[in-house]
Amino acid sequence: MALIMFVIASSFARINIDPHHQGMVLKPAIDVLNGMVLYRDTYSMYGAFYTYFQALALWIFGAELLVLQIQTAFMYAVSVFLLYKLWRHFLPKAATMLSVVLFIAMAPFYTEFFYPWSSVFTMVFTLIIIFILYSYINKESITKLLLLGVMTAVSFYTRQAVGGTLFLAVIIFLIVYALFVKE
Numbered sequence: 190m191a192l193i194m195f196v197i198a199s200s201f202a203r204i205n206i207d208p209h210h211q212g213m214v215l216k217p218a219i220d221v222l223n224g225m226v227l228y229r230d231t232y233s234m235y236g237a238f239y240t241y242f243q244a245l246a247l248w249i250f251g252a253e254l255l256v257l258q259i260q261t262a263f264m265y266a267v268s269v270f271l272l273y274k275l276w277r278h279f280l281p282k283a284a285t286m287l288s289v290v291l292f293i294a295m296a297p298f299y300t301e302f303f304y305p306w307s308s309v310f311t312m313v314f315t316l317i318i319i320f321i322l323y324s325y326i327n328k329e330s331i332t333k334l335l336l337l338g339v340m341t342a343v344s345f346y347t348r349q350a351v352g353g354t355l356f357l358a359v360i361i362f363l364i365v366y367a368l369f370v371k372e
Contacts, residue, residue, distance in 0.1 A: 190273055190289045194296075195266035201298040202258030214305050215254050218243035222252060235307040238346035242310065261305040264313050269293065271316040278323065307348040314344040315355060322362060326370075334363075 213234065220231035221244040227233060233240045243257055250256045269289060276285040298304075318340050325333040341359055345352025 190286075190293070191266040191270035194269040194293050195262055197293065198262035198265045198296065198298065198303070199259055201303040202262045203255065205302045206254065207302045207304070210302065210304055211254055211257075214240075214243065214307075215257060218247055218257065219252050222247050236346040236349055236352065238343055239307045239310055239348065242347075243305070257305040258303060261303070261309050264309045265296065267313050268309070268316060271313065271320070275316060275319060275323075308351065311344050311348040311351045314340055314347060315351070318344065318355065318359065322359070326366070329371075 217227065217231045217233035217240045221227055221240055225231045227237050227240055243260065246256050246260045247253075250259075269292060272292060273285060273289050276288050280288065318337060321333055321337045321340060325337065337359060341352065341356050344355050
């Protein structure tokens with residue numbers, strides 16, 4: 190299913206270019222790639238990790254908008270994979286498949302432009318955090334808490350509004366778990 194999502198998203202990544210919205214993520218990534226310092230020499234309205242992650246893709250594959258678009262399509266595919274794995278813990282296989290098909294069918298790029306938004310990347314990190322929390326419940330360890338902190342920070346530095354809310358949610362979850370669930 191993740192491969193299907195990648196193929197579909199990649200095909201939409203090649204059409205309907207919006208110079209304003211796509212340019213505001215491409216420019217800072219190219220600036221960082223060219224040695225500029227983020228927030229001193231160039232501005233990004235998203236978190237630093239997001240811009241550096243995009244600059245890395247541009248460094249590896251070439252400084253073109255299509256690289257960021259394909260990178261975003263890949264992150265959509267990773268989200269589908271992680272959602273499938275997560276939902277399989279709680280749903281029967283048929284319901285999981287239906288949920289994944291609905292997720293793919295409701296992607297925003299069918300009706301809007303395909304944007305390399307930071308929220309697509311943050312969704313992947315949020316799903317990883319959910320896996321870590323689930324794993325922590327099954328077997329508590331300080332390593333999982335440290336990994337949880339690192340992934341929450343990565344999420345924050347990808348998209349601050351989501352990362353900040355996610356940080357509060359994780360803290361509240363851990364407090365409630367410690368007070369009411371943990372034996």
